[in-house]
Amino acid sequence: MKAMDRFIIDLKHLEKGVYNYHFSMTDEDFEKIGGSEFQKGDVEVDVEMRVSSGDSFSFDFEIDGTVIVPCDRCLEDMELEISTDGHFDAKFGDGESDDELVFISEIDQKIDLSWHIYEFIALAIPIRHVHEDGECDEAMAEKFRSHECFESGEDDEDSESADLASDTAAGEKEIDPRWEALKNFKIK
Numbered sequence: 001m002k003a004m005d006r007f008i009i010d011l012k013h014l015e016k017g018v019y020n021y022h023f024s025m026t027d028e029d030f031e032k033i034g035g036s037e038f039q040k041g042d043v044e045v046d047v048e049m050r051v052s053s054g055d056s057f058s059f060d061f062e063i064d065g066t067v068i069v070p071c072d073r074c075l076e077d078m079e080l081e082i083s084t085d086g087h088f089d090a091k092f093g094d095g096e097s098d099d100e101l102v103f104i105s106e107i108d109q110k111i112d113l114s115w116h117i118y119e120f121i122a123l124a125i126p127i128r129h130v131h132e133d134g135e136c137d138e139a140m141a142e143k144f145r146s147h148e149c150f151e152s153g154e155d156d157e158d159s160e161s162a163d164l165a166s167d168t169a170a171g172e173k174e175i176d177p178r179w180e181a182l183k184n185f186k187i188k
């Protein structure tokens with residue numbers, strides 16, 4: 001875990017003021033973080049930390065770059081541009097952390113920003129992401145279609161069928177004939 005040390009900020013005895021950090025994150029970092037949403041990327045992160053008193057902090061993140069995610073249509077890797085920001089406050093104590101307020105152990109007085117950055121990026125990934133027109137691996141897309149009970153289509157209407165399909169996946173395995181018909185309708 002040594003390589004991740006650079007994301008750990010020691011908050012002991014900090015003077016009031018604004019502190020700036022910059023991280024260039026690559027595949028190696030994301031692989032170490034080990035999240036399920038994505039494992040590869042190339043991202044620049046600017047962090048502004050404001051210390052308003054010895055035990056209360058605020059963090060602002062500006063995140064720009066690209067991450068690699070599987071295309072929803074052909075499952076091959078695709079590069080997705082990410083440009084997002086994030087914010088949370090932090091204080092020393094033992095409370096339960098949430099999206100807005102993070103509690104930091106008074107014993108450690110350190111915060112590891114790597115997971116927070118990962119989460120901000122993961123939140124910025126659109127639910128549906130596909131290659132640009134013509135860039136899908138068509139052979140894979142075809143295979144995917146024939147093994148799934150629905151096609152991940154290209155327009156907004158399809159999010160509806162995706163919802164229906166996830167219902168099926170959770171329940172019975174049989175293909176509802178209506179969805180089968182829908183699928184045939186969409187493949188031209």
Ligand SMILES: [Zn+2]
Pocket residue numbers: 071072073074075076078130131135136137
């Ligand atoms: Zn694709």
